[in-house]
Amino acid sequence: MTRWPSVTGSDGEAAFSGRLFDLLAATDYFKTRPEQLLVIDSHGTPARQNVLALARGKGRRCIVLAGHFDTVSIANYGTLSPLACDPARLTEALIRELSGRACNGVEASALADLESGDFLAGRGLLDMKSGVAAGIAALERFASLDEPIGNILLVATPDEENRSRGMRSLRDALPEIARKWDLEIVGGINLDATSDDGDGSEGRAIYLGSVGKFSPFAFVVGRPTHAGYAFNGVSAHLIASEIMRAIETNSALCDEAHGEVSPAPVCLESRDVRHGYEVTTPAHVWMSFNWLTHRRTPGELLADFKTIVETAMETALARQSAHGERFFEHQGNPRTLSYAGRILSFDELWTLARSQGGQDALDRIASLEADLSNSDDPLATTRSLVAALVTEAGLEGPAVIIGFSSLHYPMVHIDSLGEAGRALERNILSAAQSIEERHRTTIRTKQFFAGISDMSFFGHRPEVGDVALLALNTPVRAFVDEAPDGLLSYPVVNIGPWGRDYHQKWERLHTTYAFDILPDFIFEAATRCLADGTA
CATH class of the missing domain: 3.30.70.360 (Alpha-Beta Plaits)
Structure with a gap:
């Protein structure tokens, strides 16, 4: 997916949803269940679209896994821009560039990481196509079970790097989709990336809320x-x-x-x-x-x-x-x-x-x-x-x-959802403990995701009074979130990959966590929530 350019606002972003839909449709599971794949328009011409993939099990309970597929510009790669979406070749090229000259502190750190083999460069690999990939891996594993409990709905959205129009349009459409597919959405896992300049102990994290x-x-x-x-x-x-x-x-x-x-x-x-x-x-x-x-x-x-x-x-x-x-x-x-x-x-x-x-x-x-x-x-x-x-x-x-002067991103936290939030937290933390033991690693619990993200609109029903005040005092109507009535409300956490310098030339992903541990963690978290009738 990283090789599919999808800069926000570009034709690549518009084309990505079709490519992802075709990728999922070609899997054995969806070949026999095409009705469980869906695209819905978000905005723009040509239309940017949300991609939805449902893996069914027993009952109506459903966990939603969500990630965005748009990326920031590749312009800061300069002469390496043609390689920006080719992780292996870009990583090699960055190593050659940095090895051939004196480096400042940030560059020296990037060179050491890339030479270690533990990190991989690429525009959007960290933020956040590796998160989407981990969600797909968890979805496929769930779909392979003989009699899974509950349902997992994977959603991939555009425009997170601009105005979150993908997630907001999905939010608006989700009540009808849940009715159509007869789903009771009990929680969500946002798959966005985090940054850690140390050994990863801060990046391997669960976030129970997101900053406003x-x-x-x-x-x-x-x-x-x-x-x-x-x-x-x-x-x-x-x-x-x-x-x-x-x-x-x-x-x-x-x-x-x-x-x-x-x-x-x-x-x-x-x-x-x-x-x-x-x-x-x-x-x-x-x-x-x-x-x-x-x-x-x-x-x-x-x-x-x-x-x-x-x-x-x-x-x-x-x-x-x-x-x-x-x-x-x-x-x-x-x-x-x-x-x-x-x-x-x-x-x-x-x-x-x-x-x-x-x-x-x-x-x-x-x-x-x-x-x-x-x-x-x-x-x-x-x-x-x-x-x-x-x-x-x-x-x-x-x-x-x-x-x-621009779109307001609401502060969200699972504590505001009462018992539903506490149940989700309990199951996520239980899953984290199992992952720590299985992979001999550590996973931190944090309260607020500091990066502005789709999580502000994922499972969140805005207060009517807040919407009115913002509408009256935001000059540009396009930057007002005019949410419709009847939205679904459910607790959401963020569990995603980690790396360093995202949005920068040296953006790089920690591969072991993203490719080995994270998919297992997402699967474990989702299935525990679905198996707990109180989650």
Whole structure:
């Protein structure tokens, strides 16, 4: 499968589902049961599709194994790009390249790993076609049993590296599929990859939940002025710098749940919004942050973000006032300066624009959004729409607009599913103990998968209130998860391969765990859950 290129958004991604379907259809099991193979459209032209393969046993109970088949770009391989999807040849080529020159620390580690024979390179091999392969191996083993208990449904999805449209479309279709196949879905195993820079003891892991991701933005509206008359305006950059200082890597903004602390928030983009050079201070500065959480709801995070931005703006305006008063005092023309700013949510900005420009203004914004719909840059699209809406609203600074600049990935944890979650955890941990003994290895239990993944939408039914708030404050509708009613809810864990440097040129998979231990672990975990009537 690694040899089948499937970069997100490419024709290869669109073609992959058909190739995987044909591969499964050619197996002895599905040759006689073609009705248990299915593809369902997800998005795009040509259509990206989800592939579903069902191995039946006794009863209705079902465990779902899920993995994505899209990959990030191969561009960072440079001249080795033609080999990016050929693991054996790429590994040899990387060894030759690194052996022939001085290496930095990351490169030296990669060379040692690849020369050891324990690791294999290849775009998407680690993230995460080896996980899909392990799921297929577990499915085939289950299908070979004479009288297996329960059912295993394997699903392979596109678009995880972009907006998880594959998993979200599968989630939306799964209630009808479960009804059609008469399945009671009792749990899921996500097969995504993890990273470990050590001996693998951290990478061989079960994750009981997945981190939540927010992308809050601050669109700062200043008062532009000629650079020679700084105090005739209000510096958007000064306000933005205080916001940056208050948020960037601030560990006080981390939260804790189940004994684990979330990563600190970081800024993904900060820039003034203008085109070309001029001796005028910028009217607008845009900032977008990545804020991962273990417990915050959308409402809580937006409220926290607003408080931080409000305090930062007050600090900035007070500082500019003090600077200006000292300046004019030096000139012998003392005066008192005072600035008052305002914070608006995107929803409030939209309401203001409608009151100022009516439906014509909203129609122009809708037309702009349509024009930008093919962009693969969520931050640029959001920035353009907010800037246009600020103009339509006639908003003068100082002010800051806040909202969400890209798709929200909900925090999920099996604890929220009560007894169903505890039963799944019990069976998974029991399976892990057997695997440790059988393979003489160790497997860690962790609370939150730190990589943003499909797990946020796998078995998760979003809260209605959260969906509404996100919809009102996310400028681009394509980045709103508009989940339908009637979704299934069931506990999910992540058990996947491990390696190092995924998404990078030196991305490499630990082969013994991925090819020998992981398929056995997934099979053991799934069958124990299915055999336990309370799981």
